Each structure stands twice: as structure tokens, then as C-alpha cells.
Amino acid sequence: MSVLSTKERILNSTEKIISEKGFTGISLRTISAIAKTNLAAVNYHFGNKENLIEMVLERRLDNLFELRVKLLDELEAGSENPCNLKQVLQAFITPALTMSNDNHQGGKQFMEVLARAYAEKSDFLHDLLSKRYADVIKRFANAIQRSRPNLNKRVVFWRFHFIMGSLIYVMADFGASSRSNELSDSEYFNICCNELVDFAYNSLSE
Amino acid sequence: MSVLSTKERILNSTEKIISEKGFTGISLRTISAIAKTNLAAVNYHFGNKENLIEMVLERRLDNLFELRVKLLDELEAGSENPCNLKQVLQAFITPALTMSNDNHQGGKQFMEVLARAYAEKSDFLHDLLSKRYADVIKRFANAIQRSRPNLNKRVVFWRFHFIMGSLIYVMADFGASSRSNELSDSEYFNICCNELVDFAYNSLSE
DNA sequence: TTACAATTCAAACGATTGTTTGAGCCATAA
DNA sequence: TTATGGCTCAAACAATCGTTTGAATTGTAA
Numbered sequence A, B: 001m002s003v004l005s006t007k008e009r010i011l012n013s014t015e016k017i018i019s020e021k022g023f024t025g026i027s028l029r030t031i032s033a034i035a036k037t038n039l040a041a042v043n044y045h046f047g048n049k050e051n052l053i054e055m056v057l058e059r060r061l062d063n064l065f066e067l068r069v070k071l072l073d074e075l076e077a078g079s080e081n082p083c084n085l086k087q088v089l090q091a092f093i094t095p096a097l098t099m100s101n102d103n104h105q106g107g108k109q110f111m112e113v114l115a116r117a118y119a120e121k122s123d124f125l126h127d128l129l130s131k132r133y134a135d136v137i138k139r140f141a142n143a144i145q146r147s148r149p150n151l152n153k154r155v156v157f158w159r160f161h162f163i164m165g166s167l168i169y170v171m172a173d174f175g176a177s178s179r180s181n182e183l184s185d186s187e188y189f190n191i192c193c194n195e196l197v198d199f200a201y202n203s204l205s206e
Numbered sequence C: 001t002t003a004c005a006a007t008t009c010a011a012a013c014g015a016t017t018g019t020t021t022g023a024g025c026c027a028t029a030a
Numbered sequence D: 001t002t003a004t005g006g007c008t009c010a011a012a013c014a015a016t017c018g019t020t021t022g023a024a025t026t027g028t029a030a
Helices: A006-021 A028-034 A039-046 A049-077 A084-101 A107-121 A123-132 A134-147 A152-170 A174-178 A185-203 B004-022 B028-034 B039-046 B049-077 B085-101 B105-117 B123-132 B134-147 B153-171 B174-178 B184-203
Strands: none
Touching: A006 A049, A006 A107, A006 A152, A028 A039, A028 A084, A039 A049, A039 B004, A039 B123, A049 A084, A049 A107, A049 A123, A084 A107, A084 A134, A084 A152, A084 A185, A084 B004, A107 A123, A107 A152, A123 A134, A123 B028, A134 A152, A134 B028, A152 A185, A152 B004, A152 B184, B004 B028, B004 B039, B004 B105, B028 B039, B039 B049, B039 B184, B049 B085, B049 B105, B049 B123, B049 B134, B049 B153, B085 B105, B085 B153, B085 B184, B105 B123, B123 B134, B134 B153, B153 B184
16 A cells, blocks of 8 residues: 655645535544644645635546546447447546445545535536546537437536536536435445436437 | 515525625625625524524425426316326426516526525525425326326336436536527526426427 | 855744624513 | 514633644754
């Protein structure tokens, strides 16, 4: 097991605290305590609190969108043209849910952070999505469009956004209230993933 | 125009501030200032900050679910049996979006508060949904089930939750980034409402 | 080893937070 | 008028916040 740098430990503990207590419950003193470092280390490494939170978002979102792009690339390089819609949706949804199921690497915590950032209308997150990742989102929207040529372009656009809404809802475990206790985490997320893909696929039927 | 009581003014200004700056940005001093009253009035009328926020949620949610129930009652009293699925979905979705479009009465602000409360995993909200409103949600789920007897009960359950996810996403204006500037608020929400109902209806096709 | 930069640390800063206090205001009822 | 109770107010409380400072420590290259 590798030893984590102070910077990494701070990012991890921030992620953990936000996912547990939300943005309201954050304090740099708690963060530094859990990261087993000094209070001033946070400002030393990240400048200020706002920047720290932004770095938490950036670190993971880059991974998430990288993975999505990779899967879409593979699909578009394949023989099917247009791509199989269900696979396109899987390429978008699965990485997010895989991440949120990856407790070991803190992915689950991050997904909750992400959902909270959405709710808080983080300007930084907004910029990230509308600039850095806009192309990826557009690529997915186009791939969906091509496989459903008879659907109005505007309608596809709306539904893709609704699907993203459901995804965020699930990721953040919003519906946890309704979750059965008999399922393990990985079982739950497998079912969830399948159900969500089917749901999305169905919603895009012509 | 009626004169609002101090209590009402405090509730309204709290709603406004949360919707603008999120739960993070709340301060009782700002709240009392906007409510044009004294700082101590908040504690006098609501005991403490947490209780104040809970009262904001409760006041509006009661209205929302009352309206949903009323619409469902009307449908189930009608001639169609089972109820028309699209109308059931409308009875669930429309009140929420009407509220979020009702700027004058602060409904829009509340919907953003609600979405933030979801993200913050408010225990109070959780209890409200799983206790006080659980019956209503179950009634809607059953109504959907009856109109789609061939769909697995578990599948209906999942999809209803996904639909709620999309609804919250839309209510909180999460997708505002992608919103065209040429539409007025009411035009936007009309389209949004129709698209969401169609989306939900489609996702529940057999 | 020495010198220098990077990092960590305890301590303090001023600002802001939720809450409490007790005096004052203002209506209504005796 | 006087007395009472609901309400508002300015002021102060202790606690916590993010940030800064300067000294101590660590790691690295000469």
C-alpha cells in the first residue's frame, strides 16, 4: 500500500466529509484532522477553501469523462453504424455508477459530492460541464440522435437531460429511503445500473 | 395586499436565501435583515435555525402533496379504470412544476430549496417523505402499476423513482446551463412539463 | 556536512456564526 | 388608567470559522 501525500490525504478527507455532512458541515479543521495534518497545510497546498473543493471535483470528473470517452470511442470504432443505443447509454451511465460503487477508492463519496455540487449550483462545476466536458456530452447526444433519427432533435436533447437527472439522483443515493436492506452494495448497484439503462433506453423509444 | 406576519416574512426570506445561496450561505442575520425584523425574532418564533429550515420545507410540501392527492382523487373518481397513465403522471409532475413556476408566491424558490434538501440528505425531509407522504407516493405507484399490469412491480418501482429524480433535477433548474435564452419562464416550464410527462410516459411503455 | 527550499506546525488574527438576555414597546382587557 | 402578555429590539455571549504568520522541521542537492 502506497503512502499518500498530504495533498492527496486532504482531498480524500474533504471528499469524505462533504459526502457525509454536505457542504454545510465542512470545516478546514475537521478536514485537516481527518487527513492527519495541520490546519495550515490546507491553505498551503490549496490556497483557500473554495479552491480545495474545486480540486476535489476536478480530480474525479476528469477520470469519469475520460472513461466515458474511451467507451464511446470503442463503440464508434465498432462495426455497428449507428451505434447500438443501449450500449451508448451504458457507456454514459456505467462509468458513473461503477465509480459510485467503488468504495475502496472513494468513488462513492465523490458521487455524493458531485450531486451536492449540482444542488449548490457550483459555478465551478457549471463551467467545467459547459466548457471542458461540453464536447463529450454533445458527442453522446449526437450518438443517441443517430440511432433514433425519427426522434425530434429537441426531444432527444430533453430526454438526455432527464436521464442525467435520474443518474445524479441515483448516484447521490437520494432514493436510499426506498432501498431494500437485503442487498449488498454491489448487488444493489448492479441492479440499479441495469434498471437505469433499461429505463433510459425505453424513454428514448420512437 | 395583506400585511405579512413576522413569522411569514422570516419563512419567506429564508426560502429566498436558501434558493439563492444554498444551505451554505445561510445566516440568521441575513434572514432577519431581509425579513425586516430583528435577529432575535428568528429564535423567538422558531427556537433555532434547524427548526426554521424544517418549517420552510413543511409549509410548502404539505401544499404540494395536498394538490397531488386532489388530482389523483379526481382521476380515480372518473370513469376510466384503470386511470389513464399519462394523466396519473401529470397529476404527480404538474403540481411540482407549477409550483416551481410560481415566482409570485415564492414557489420557484421553494423548489430549489427542496432540491438542495434532497442533496443535503436532510433527515427531516427523509422522515417527511417516508412517513407523512409515504401513502401518497404509494398510491401513485399503485395507480401506475394498475395501468401497466404487464410490467414487473419492481420495475415500476424503479422507474417511478427515476422519474422523481428527473423531476427534482428539473425543479432545481439543474440543467439551466442548457436552457435557451429565447424562452420566457412560463414558456420554458410549459415545454419542460410536457416533455417530462412524455418522457415519463415513454419510459413506462411495456 | 552545509545550504537552501519545501513542508509542517502551533499560535494567533479578525470576522462571523447561532443563541441568550433583559429592557422596552404596544396592543388588549380589567 | 393600569396591568398583562405577546412581541421587538440592541447588545452581548461564547464558539467556530477561514486565513495568516513565523518559527521549526524535513528533504534535497551541492
